[in-house]
Amino acid sequence: MLLDIFDPKAPPxxxxxxxxxxxSVLAYVRDERPVAVTTCDGGPLLPSVVHYGEHxxxxxxxxxxxxxxxxxxxxxxxxxxxxxxxxxxPQLGRLGTYRxxxxxxxxxxxxxxxxxxEESRTPIEVSAEILRSLVRSASExxxxxxxxxxxxxxxxxxxxxxxxxxxxxxxxxEVLRLxxxxxxxxxxxxxxxxxxxxxxIYDLGGGTFDITLLRLEDGVFQVKSTGGDSALGGDDxxxxxxxxxxxxxxxxxxxxxxxxxxxxxxxxxxxxxxxLTDSEHAALxxxxxxxxxxxxxxxxxxxxxLIAPLLExxxxxxxxxxxxxxxxxxxxxxxxLVGGATRVPYVRRYxxxxxxxxxxxxxxxxxxxxxxxxxQADQISHDRGDTLLLDVLPLSLGVETMGGAVDxxxxxxxxxxxxxxxxxxxxxxxxxxxxxxxxxxxxxxARDCRxxxxxxxxxxxPLPAGQARLEVSFHVDENSLLRVHARELSTGxxxxxxxxxxxxxxxxxxxxxxxxxxxxxEDDFEQRRLAEARVExxxxxxxxxxxxxxxxxxxxxxxxxxxxxxAERLRRALAEDGAEIGAQASRLQALSQAxxxxxxxxxxxxxxxxxxxxxxxxxxxxxxxxVEHARGVEAHLSEHQRAEDQKGAT
Amino acid sequence: xxxxxxxxxxxxxxxxxxxVLEQRQRELNRALHPDRHAGKSPAERRQALSRAMDINLAYxxxxxxxxxxxxxxxxxxxxxxxxxxxSDPALLMEMMEQREALEEARRAGDHGRLQAIGRAMAExxxxxxxxxxxxxxxxxAGPPSPEAREAQLASARQLLAELRYVRRFAxxxxxxxxx
Numbered sequence: 001m002l003l004d005i006f007d008p009k010a011p012p013x014x015x016x017x018x019x020x021x022x023x024s025v026l027a028y029v030r031d032e033r034p035v036a037v038t039t040c041d042g043g044p045l046l047p048s049v050v051h052y053g054e055h056x057x058x059x060x061x062x063x064x065x066x067x068x069x070x071x072x073x074x075x076x077x078x079x080x081x082x083x084x085x086x087x088x089x090p091q092l093g094r095l096g097t098y099r100x101x102x103x104x105x106x107x108x109x110x111x112x113x114x115x116x117x118e119e120s121r122t123p124i125e126v127s128a129e130i131l132r133s134l135v136r137s138a139s140e141x142x143x144x145x146x147x148x149x150x151x152x153x154x155x156x157x158x159x160x161x162x163x164x165x166x167x168x169x170x171x172x173x174e175v176l177r178l179x180x181x182x183x184x185x186x187x188x189x190x191x192x193x194x195x196x197x198x199x200x201i202y203d204l205g206g207g208t209f210d211i212t213l214l215r216l217e218d219g220v221f222q223v224k225s226t227g228g229d230s231a232l233g234g235d236d237x238x239x240x241x242x243x244x245x246x247x248x249x250x251x252x253x254x255x256x257x258x259x260x261x262x263x264x265x266x267x268x269x270x271x272x273x274x275x276l277t278d279s280e281h282a283a284l285x286x287x288x289x290x291x292x293x294x295x296x297x298x299x300x301x302x303x304x305x306l307i308a309p310l311l312e313x314x315x316x317x318x319x320x321x322x323x324x325x326x327x328x329x330x331x332x333x334x335x336x337l338v339g340g341a342t343r344v345p346y347v348r349r350y351x352x353x354x355x356x357x358x359x360x361x362x363x364x365x366x367x368x369x370x371x372x373x374x375x376q377a378d379q380i381s382h383d384r385g386d387t388l389l390l391d392v393l394p395l396s397l398g399v400e401t402m403g404g405a406v407d408x409x410x411x412x413x414x415x416x417x418x419x420x421x422x423x424x425x426x427x428x429x430x431x432x433x434x435x436x437x438x439x440x441x442x443x444x445x446a447r448d449c450r451x452x453x454x455x456x457x458x459x460x461x462p463l464p465a466g467q468a469r470l471e472v473s474f475h476v477d478e479n480s481l482l483r484v485h486a487r488e489l490s491t492g493x494x495x496x497x498x499x500x501x502x503x504x505x506x507x508x509x510x511x512x513x514x515x516x517x518x519x520x521x522e523d524d525f526e527q528r529r530l531a532e533a534r535v536e537x538x539x540x541x542x543x544x545x546x547x548x549x550x551x552x553x554x555x556x557x558x559x560x561x562x563x564x565x566x567a568e569r570l571r572r573a574l575a576e577d578g579a580e581i582g583a584q585a586s587r588l589q590a591l592s593q594a595x596x597x598x599x600x601x602x603x604x605x606x607x608x609x610x611x612x613x614x615x616x617x618x619x620x621x622x623x624x625x626x627v628e629h630a631r632g633v634e635a636h637l638s639e640h641q642r643a644e645d646q647k648g649a650t
Numbered sequence: 651x652x653x654x655x656x657x658x659x660x661x662x663x664x665x666x667x668x669x670v671l672e673q674r675q676r677e678l679n680r681a682l683h684p685d686r687h688a689g690k691s692p693a694e695r696r697q698a699l700s701r702a703m704d705i706n707l708a709y710x711x712x713x714x715x716x717x718x719x720x721x722x723x724x725x726x727x728x729x730x731x732x733x734x735x736x737s738d739p740a741l742l743m744e745m746m747e748q749r750e751a752l753e754e755a756r757r758a759g760d761h762g763r764l765q766a767i768g769r770a771m772a773e774x775x776x777x778x779x780x781x782x783x784x785x786x787x788x789x790x791a792g793p794p795s796p797e798a799r800e801a802q803l804a805s806a807r808q809l810l811a812e813l814r815y816v817r818r819f820a821x822x823x824x825x826x827x828x829x
Binding site: 176177217218220222323379380381383388389390414415416417418419420475476477478539540542543544547595596597599600602603604606607610611613614615 | 659673675676677678679680681682683684685686688689690691692693694696697698699700701702703704706707709710824
C-alpha cells in the first residue's frame, strides 16, 4: 500500500462529498484515481445518523444508529428529507420517529426543527455534524483538507440546495461547487473509461430518486434533461415492508404503533430487504401487539408486488426525462445504476426492461457519486484536464401573476448558469407597491409550486395602471442557486432589491450557529475570520499578479496606476502583524474589497478576450461580422505569447 | 443587451444547424464557465459568471425554433408576435378536425390512432420549420422594398403561429401517452 507522505507545504487536498440520506461518503483523488476515506466506522460508508446524548455529546455514524431503537427521539436519521423544508411540509407527516418543535411564529416556521427535549436542532445543523465527522476522518489521513464539491439530488429545488450549502458553511467547509449526484456518477464512469455517448443515470438512493440523461462530447458533460422525485427511495421500500409487518403484528394503522416499535420494525424491514436480494424468502419473528410473538414470512414475489408501485413512479419520471431530451430509449449508449437500492434484483430487471438493455454497475453504486465529486473537485481546483460539467436547472422558475397563475421565467432543463429578465406592470391606478412571489415547480398554479420568496417593491411613483414597468431579473449560478433583483424602469428611478429566500437561514443566523458551535465562541470566531481573510487576500493577490502578467495591455490609463497600488496596499497589510485580531481581519477585508472593485472593469475586458479567443480559430464562415475583430485579438494573443516566451528566456 | 446571435458569435439565420449551435455553446462555456475561473479573483469570477449566464440564455433562446423566430423578429425591428393567431380559414378548419380526431382517440383509448396523429403532427412541424427558414432568408439577406418586407414579415408571423399550434398539439399527445 502506498502511504501519503506528510508534506506541511502541500496544498490542501480538494475533496468530494456525497451527503446521502442513509449514508455519506468522502473521497479524494490520489494518483488520478478516486479513493474513499475510511470513516470513524472503519469503512467508507458513514451512516447519516446523528445521536444527541443527554449530556451534550454528539455521536455520528454506526454508533449513533445503535441508539435509534433505544432513544429514537434523540437520534436523527434520514434528515436529508427535511433539508430546506418548513413546518407544514407534507414530508413531516411520514412514518418516522421524529418529533418536531411546533413553531411560535412565521419566522420559526420557515425551518423544520427536531425536538430533542430541552433543545432543538435544524436539519442543517444535523447535516453539518455529519460533514464534520467526515472531515475529521479525512484530516487524520490527509492532514490538510481543502475545498469541497458536494453532491445533491438533481431534483433538489433551490431551498434544498441553499440548505446543503449552509450545512457545509456551518461545518467550516469551503464549497467549490454543488453538483448533481447522477452527474457525479457519470463523471466517475466517463473520466475513467473515456467513453463518449448518451447515457441514462438511474439513481435510486435511500430517500431520493433521480433520472438524468447526459451527453458526453468533446470533453463536455452536458445534462440533457433531469427528473425524479425527491421523496422516493429505498426507505420507502423499507416502509412498505414495515407497514406489512406492523399489520401482521396487530397494528392495522401503522401510525398507532409506539415510536420504539416503529424503529424496531423499520430496522427488521431493512434487514428483510437485504436478505431478499439473495434469497427467495425472508422469515422473521416479531412481537405481537398486546404480547406474544408472531412469525412473518415474506417471499420475494410479495416484496416485488409491494414495491412495484414505487418502481412505476420511477418509470414515469424516466419517460418524461426522455421526452424532455427528445430522445428514444433505443438511442442511449448505456444506463448507469447508482444508489444502494439498485442492488435489489427487481430494480435491475425493471431498469433493463425500461431501457431495453442491461444496466451498467461496474463501480460500487454506493461510492460512485463520491468518486465523481472527488474527481470534479480535483479538476476545478487544479484547472486540470479539459472536462467541463454543464448542469441544467432542475425545476422551472417563475413569478405568480394576477389570479394565482405562474409566469415561467426560466423553464426546467435550461443549462446553468443562466440569467433572464421579465417585465411586469401595475394593474391598478396609482399603485405604489408591487408584490412579487417567486415560485419553483411545474404546476400551473402558484399555490401548487414551491414558494421560494415573497417581497414587496415599494416607492413606485403613482401612475395610471399599466404605466409602471417592473423589471425582474433571475440569476441562477452554476450551483443552481437563485438570486432575484427587481427595479422600476418607467421613471428612470432604479430600485434594486435582493431577495432573501423565504426559507432557510440568514447569514447572521449561520454566523450565530458558527459562534455557538466553536468552543470558545467569539474569540475563535474572530480568529477564524482573520484566517479566512488572510487566505482570501493571498489568493486575490496571486490572481491579480497572474492577470497583470497575462493581460496588463487591457488596463486603461487610470487602472494602470490604481490596480498595482491597491495590490501593494493589500500586500503590505498582509505582511503586518500585531493589531487586534478583529480589526486586522476587517482591514484585510476592506482592502481586498477595494482591490476587487478596482479590477472589476478590467476583468470584464479580460473575459471579452477569452470570448474572442474561444471564437477565434473556429470555422470562419460562422463567425460572420466578428471575424475582423477576432483576428485583431489573435494578433494580440500572438504578441502576448511572444512576450511570454521572452520572459521565459531571461 | 446584445441579441442572442451576437452573444454566441453566430450569423443570424432561422435554419440553424443544432449541432453547430451546441458546439458553439460548449466552446464558449469551456472558456467562460465559472468552473474555469475558480482560482481567479472575485471580479473575474463575477464577470465570467455574468457572461456564461448570457451565453446559456442565448443558447436556450436559439435552440427552440419558436423563440429563435421571436429573436429574429426582434432583430428585424418587427413587433413581438406572441399574441398572433392563425387567420387562414383552411388551416383553422384542418386544425379543428385534427383536434376532434385527437379527442375521439383519447376517449376510446386508441393508442394506434394517437400515434398516427402524433406522426402526422411531427411531419407537419418539419414542414412549417422549412417554410419559416425560407420566409426568414430574404428578410435577413438585405433590405427589400417596404411592401415586400411587410408581406414577408406577415407570412413569417403566420408560420410562427402555426408552429406554436402544432407544437402544443404534439405536447398534448405526448403528455397523454406518458400517463
